Amino acid sequence: MAGAPTVVDIWPVLVPVVIGGTFGLLGGLIGPLVTQYLGERRARKERRSQLFEAMISGTYEYGEWLDTFRRALVFNEAVEPGPSPLNKVHSIALLHFRELLRPVMRMNMDGIRYQEWMINAARKRNDGDTDGFDSGFPEATGGWINAQAAFLDLAAKYWTDRKGAV
Structure with a gap:
């Protein structure tokens, strides 16, 4: 059967999507925290x-x-x-x-x-x-x-x- 994909056939397509989604999610969560930390540090130095x-x-x-x-x-x-x-x-x-x-x-x-x-x-x-x-x-x-x-x-x-x- 050429029409039904198997689990082995899906993983090469699914792995980049999962990795990209994970990076996007981590970037969305960690990015603002890092920006806030650096901003507060700069403000402390300036003060x-x-x-x-x-x-x-x-x-x-x-x-x-x-x-x-x-x-x-x-x-x-x-x-x-x-x-x-x-x-x-x-x-x-x-x-x-x-x-x-x-x-x-x-x-x-x-x-x-x-x-x-x-x-x-x-x-x-x-x-x-x-x-x-x-x-x-x-x-x-x-x-x-x-x-x-x-x-x-x-x-x-x-x-x-x-x-x-x-």
């Missing part, structure tokens, strides 16, 4: 890079904030320094960049010393000591400037060691 940039930017903003704070406190200028940007820098380092936490804390301590100098200078100025109220200024600012420079150097090394993939 981490944005946080790193915010931390560096906050460091420079803190320097400006200290200057505004000094003008308001020591010279009684009518400027409002607002909250310290170093709080944001510290929280980003604490949550995302633990390797940079120690230099941020050092920067904070030297900034506090600078603020203590400002308070003492304002006190002296208010007491009428206009000649000696600025004594100790280079030492007070030097610690903060050195701490900021050390942090920025370490952050730049952190960035370059990871080729920008923080």
